[in-house]
Amino acid sequence: MKKLFKSKWFKIPYYTLLYAFAIAGFFLIASYTAIKFGFTKESGMVDANNRYFQEMQDKYNQDFKVDSVTMVQKRYEAMERIIVLNxxxxxxxxxxxxxxxDGADSYEVLRMLDAVDLQLKENKSYQKAISKIRFNSKQAKEVTTLSAFEWMNIAEWKTFKEAVAKDKKLIDSVANQTxxxxxxxxxxxVGEQIRLFNSSREAYKKWIGPLKVLSVESQFSFGVTGIKEHTAKNIESHLKNPNSIFYLGPQYEHLLNFKGQDxxxxxxxxxxRLTxxxxxxxxxxxxxxxLKQMKVQWEKAGFPIDKRPEILATLFNVGYPQSKPKSNPRVGGSTIKIYEKPYSFGAIAxxxxxxxxxxxxxxxxxKKFDWNEDA
Incomplete structure (x- = not known):
């Protein structure tokens, strides 16, 4: 047996295994020690733009708690920046x-642009163009939620909009028939109602405003659109007279038929029915x-006004006697004072x-007329 232990056939494998286990044991102990004391951890880093990322987070957390008008501004700003980036x-x-x-929140779009701005912070030409946009934005006057059309900022206008919304089905029905x-x-x-709202303050306070209804005239003019009796009679007459310059055609003759005869x-x-x-x-x-009779008269005379709502409204206000087709019609009609500021009926329309x-x-x-003929 002693011979066996002393032979090279035993010694070589024995010592090979012994040293192998010793080396493996050393590495296991060394690895454990390195992990235990953190010798294997990579050093890591703080991104050079960390401060920027925090500023953006603070900016969008606060700045975007804004009204819809400001959000529209932000979308315009985004478009300008996209044009520059392009x-x-x-x-x-x-x-x-x-x-x-695609309709994404402006918040996300601006964050996308901010990410690009950060990447191109060394591009002096690009940064100069972006700075110009921001400078112009800061120089802009304070934004208002009011309308550019002053008379649309009065209380009566809000009432009118609520009132006319109730008549949408009636107006749509008339539009489709005519x-x-x-x-x-x-x-x-609009012109007729705003005029009445402004001149009938007591009536407005008592029932027009509270009930959100349109004012119905019943003296010299009639109904919510202020049709005079003689004008109504002329409208009816021209519908049935094929020789009239205002004749619309047989398909319209019976639109205003009456039940009675005498x-x-x-x-x-x-x-x-008007009141x-x-x-x-x-x-x-x-x-x-x-309106359609006016359109037909002027069209027959060679002076189409179908794309002139201001002229059509002026004629609606002044009536048949003033409807004289020509190449340079004038906008006007009755003067309507809204909180002491004068407007013409045609301009209001x-x-x-x-x-x-x-x-x-x-x-x-x-088309303003007969858009549904192709249907």
Missing amino acids: EYYPQNAQYILSVLQ GVEGRLIVSCL TATVNKERID DFHNHYYSYMYAAVF YQFYYSGELFDLFPFEK
């Missing part, structure tokens, strides 16, 4: 523009037919028509 890195600009157009754009009909309604009954029925406090359908119908007010209820049609 001159340097079109691909990044396209990515951000796609997000903006082919006269609903927004154009409302443009004439003059007295017809006269009473006319006034009753109905609960249903303003005929006020809108007479207004729409009149024009400003409303293109203001964007009530656009959700009465949008632009592809």
Whole structure:
């Protein structure tokens, strides 16, 4: 047995295994010691832009608790910055523009732009262009939530909008039957109602304002659109007279038919349906037919005014005698004083028509007249 232990066939494997286990044991002990005392940890780093990231977090936590008007400003700012970025890195600009157009929160879009700004902080040309945008933004005057059209900031205007919203179905019905754009009909309604609101303060305080209803005239003019009796009679007559320059065609002849036959009954029925406090359908119908008759007259004379809401409203206000087709029609009509500031009826209609007010209820049609003929 002693010979066996002393032989090289035993010694070589034995010592090889012994040293191997010793070396393995050393490495295990060394590894444990290194882990225990943190010798294996990498040193790590604090990003050079850490302060910037914190500033952005603080900025968007506070600055974005703002009203909708300021948010619109932010979207404009984003567009300007995207335009600048497009001159340097079109691909990044396209990515951000796609997000903006997709309806993303302005918060996210501006954060995307801020990330680009940080990356390009050494690009002096780009930073100069961005600084100019920010400088111009700071120099801008204080933003107001009021309308640029002063008369739309009065209490009566808010009441009017709530009141006319109740008549949307009636106005839409008339628009579809006559082919006269609903927004154009409302443009004439606006001038008449604002005039009454402003001149009838007591009536406004007592029932127009509290009830959010339109004022129905019942003396010299009638209904919510202020149709005079003789004008109403002319509108009816021109509908049925193929020889009239205001004739609209056989399909419109029966729009304003009466139930009664004799003059007295017809006269009473006319006034009753125009002054109905609960249903303003005929006020809108007479207004729409009149506007279309004006459009047809001027078109036949070679002076189309279908794209001139201010002229159509002026004619609606002044009536048939003043409707004389020509190349240079004038905007005007009655003078309406709103808190002592004078406006013409035509100007009021024009400003409303293109203001964007009530656009959700009465949008632009592809044509102001007969847009539904192709349907």
